[in-house]
Amino acid sequence: MRRPALERRRRPPWSPSDLIGAGVLGTLAALALVVLVAPSVVVVLISFDGREYIGFPPASLSWRWYRALWNHAQILDAALVSLRVAAHVMLLCLALGVPAAYALVRGTFPGKTALAAFLVSPQMMPGLVIGISVLFFGAYFAFRASHAMLVLSLTVFCLPFVVRIVMARLAGLDPALEEVSAGLGAGRLQTFWRVTLPQALAGVLAGAAFAFIEAFDNVTIALFTASTRGRPLPVELYYLVQYDSSPLVAAVSAFEILLAFAVVAIASRTIGLERIRT
Amino acid sequence: MTGTAATPAAWREVWWLRRLARGGGAWPAVPAVLYLVVMMVLPLCVLFSFGFVTIERGRVVPGSFTLEHYRRILADPLSWLLFWRSFWIGAVSTALCLALGYPLAYLYTVLGSLGRKILLVAVISPLLTSALVRTYAWLVILGGRRGLLNTLLLSLGLIDTPVRILNTDLAVLVGMTQIHLPFMILPLMAVLAARDRFMEEASLNLGASRVQTFFRVVVPLSLPGIGAGTTLVFAVSYTNFIIPQLLGGGNYSTVAVKVYEQTIVILDWATGAVLAALLLVSCFVFVFLITYATDRLTAWSERSR
Numbered sequence A: 001m002r003r004p005a006l007e008r009r010r011r012p013p014w015s016p017s018d019l020i021g022a023g024v025l026g027t028l029a030a031l032a033l034v035v036l037v038a039p040s041v042v043v044v045l046i047s048f049d050g051r052e053y054i055g056f057p058p059a060s061l062s063w064r065w066y067r068a069l070w071n072h073a074q075i076l077d078a079a080l081v082s083l084r085v086a087a088h089v090m091l092l093c094l095a096l097g098v099p100a101a102y103a104l105v106r107g108t109f110p111g112k113t114a115l116a117a118f119l120v121s122p123q124m125m126p127g128l129v130i131g132i133s134v135l136f137f138g139a140y141f142a143f144r145a146s147h148a149m150l151v152l153s154l155t156v157f158c159l160p161f162v163v164r165i166v167m168a169r170l171a172g173l174d175p176a177l178e179e180v181s182a183g184l185g186a187g188r189l190q191t192f193w194r195v196t197l198p199q200a201l202a203g204v205l206a207g208a209a210f211a212f213i214e215a216f217d218n219v220t221i222a223l224f225t226a227s228t229r230g231r232p233l234p235v236e237l238y239y240l241v242q243y244d245s246s247p248l249v250a251a252v253s254a255f256e257i258l259l260a261f262a263v264v265a266i267a268s269r270t271i272g273l274e275r276i277r278t
Numbered sequence B: 001m002t003g004t005a006a007t008p009a010a011w012r013e014v015w016w017l018r019r020l021a022r023g024g025g026a027w028p029a030v031p032a033v034l035y036l037v038v039m040m041v042l043p044l045c046v047l048f049s050f051g052f053v054t055i056e057r058g059r060v061v062p063g064s065f066t067l068e069h070y071r072r073i074l075a076d077p078l079s080w081l082l083f084w085r086s087f088w089i090g091a092v093s094t095a096l097c098l099a100l101g102y103p104l105a106y107l108y109t110v111l112g113s114l115g116r117k118i119l120l121v122a123v124i125s126p127l128l129t130s131a132l133v134r135t136y137a138w139l140v141i142l143g144g145r146r147g148l149l150n151t152l153l154l155s156l157g158l159i160d161t162p163v164r165i166l167n168t169d170l171a172v173l174v175g176m177t178q179i180h181l182p183f184m185i186l187p188l189m190a191v192l193a194a195r196d197r198f199m200e201e202a203s204l205n206l207g208a209s210r211v212q213t214f215f216r217v218v219v220p221l222s223l224p225g226i227g228a229g230t231t232l233v234f235a236v237s238y239t240n241f242i243i244p245q246l247l248g249g250g251n252y253s254t255v256a257v258k259v260y261e262q263t264i265v266i267l268d269w270a271t272g273a274v275l276a277a278l279l280l281v282s283c284f285v286f287v288f289l290i291t292y293a294t295d296r297l298t299a300w301s302e303r304s305r
Helices: A016-046 A064-070 A073-106 A112-124 A127-140 A147-171 A176-183 A188-217 A233-243 A248-270 A273-277 B008-025 B027-050 B068-075 B077-110 B113-128 B131-142 B148-155 B169-193 B197-205 B210-221 B223-239 B242-247 B255-265 B269-303
Strands: none
Touching: A016 A248, A016 B077, A016 B113, A016 B131, A016 B169, A016 B210, A064 A073, A064 A248, A073 A112, A073 A147, A073 A188, A073 A233, A073 B027, A112 A147, A112 B027, A127 A147, A127 B027, A127 B223, A127 B255, A127 B269, A147 A188, A147 B027, A176 A188, A188 A233, A188 A248, A188 B113, A188 B131, A233 A248, A233 B131, A233 B242, A248 A273, A248 B113, A248 B131, A273 B113, B027 B269, B068 B269, B077 B113, B077 B169, B077 B223, B077 B255, B077 B269, B113 B169, B131 B148, B131 B169, B131 B242, B169 B223, B169 B242, B197 B210, B210 B223, B210 B269, B223 B269, B242 B255, B255 B269
């Protein structure tokens, strides 16, 4: 239905109450923006403080906490553990999530909506519950908290990111190309590898980046399923924050913030930040 | 297909079998579904069943069934206090997130493309930064007499002596609100950006003030987004144990904190299982109630339009 264009000129003039309303709205929005951004900025600034304790503003500029970080074997080991865990989670999520997203977008079977809801349902599940239930499940079969258990539990949590982002990307593609490929005699698998996947690659990359960082950062699930010997970085930091009051943690945090920005950059280059919004 | 003795009925059978075998293209989803069944559904069943059995040294005593754990926990006034505190923290931080998030999501819809991009980065990048890092940031900001907030307030002359914020309810609320704010903003942005501007222009042209238009047209139209954001923020705030532990001080306890302590520190798995099960079920009940309420409100606002 075409609607007549409404002229903006016919808007009423700003009344005093409108001005107050706009002022309140603007103030709250500005406050929200400050609240969102300030913590990261503060942490990065603190990490360059040369003093022994946390204080603000930083008294002097120095690299000492980054040097300290470089010599801190425990944190570096934990970071390596986290990188490995995140890589494994990412691969597992891609192997499970990409075909599932394909089925959910291209398939024509009954109960598709319900299945999609089930596959993204871990996002509605509190991390605490995922962690504790996998811990108990493992214990029931005499599995101990370990690298494998950490990867398996984090995959539950990260799978929805891949499914949702790849689904969004696939839904925006034209199925005609796939039909042409099938019509020219390519098999289903060949069509998927040669035609569908290259087109959906942007979504796959963004989904992988999200799965990676969510696995790398996660602390709620990891506290339950990580073993005490191979602690991942978030768990290590969790213990460190409780007794260490030096800016060392700030230096680690600065790296994590950098990593988050890298993922944002990947996502905005591949599928666009607007897509992630939904 | 030529000259074989197959009857039409037999062909139909084969056709059905092939169709069934192809499953309408559902097969690629099977591994993911199986994975979630094994790693999420079954563990949840184990979690719920652990509340009803006797556990000794991390092993279930075979054949034991008891309601004792539930009786003990439900009869303890402390549990009720913890549930009340979890609910209170969840509800207040959800309200704060809505009060801060809605204006920002609205601002997003009136900005140009550069402004939108900056806002999206500002909202999404905290979401991807570790919750632990952001909790730590609040330790720095709120913490001690040398914390950022105290320094700021002292230098502005608003206070004479440093105030104590860390290790109070307020610190937990501030931390929760900031850390869960993106969960509120993103669904609101999606709904507000997709809204039909025609109604607003019509409302303004008919002589309604901007404030009236905002509350009578924009807000009712965005009710689904409010519902989505509210349920999400409430669910994560209600069950978070990291923030209360770090910002609330050592003896600040909520149900989620208690679950963690019982399971990991004290190793009383039965209590942990019961509390986690109660937490999950009550969380779903609240989420259902919020969804129901916003659905009814949406229906009501559509009728009275």
